[in-house]
Amino acid sequence: MADATYMSKLEILSHLPRQPIPTPRQLENSIRAIGSSTDQRTDRYKNMRDQAQSNEADWKLQVRTVRQVFRSIASRAR
Numbered sequence: 001m002a003d004a005t006y007m008s009k010l011e012i013l014s015h016l017p018r019q020p021i022p023t024p025r026q027l028e029n030s031i032r033a034i035g036s037s038t039d040q041r042t043d044r045y046k047n048m049r050d051q052a053q054s055n056e057a058d059w060k061l062q063v064r065t066v067r068q069v070f071r072s073i074a075s076r077a078r
Contacts, residue, residue: 022030
């Protein structure tokens with residue numbers, strides 16, 4: 001090696017630890033694991049969205065009820 005700072009790609013690769021090539025079954029299992037975690041995140045998001053919509057509906061109902069109460073009080077006061 002003429003220059004101490006220069007290493008060829010082959011030299012760099014020879015210093016890296018070798019990792020076994022995954023079998024098709026291992027690849028399939030890891031893909032399934034990624035898919036199931038994505039499904040869980042999607043379900044969690046949907047649950048949070050549904051809860052937020054439910055909270056909004058409850059809030060609107062409460063506002064409507066308060067308005068009706070104030071209207072009935074105002075109409076009795078006349």
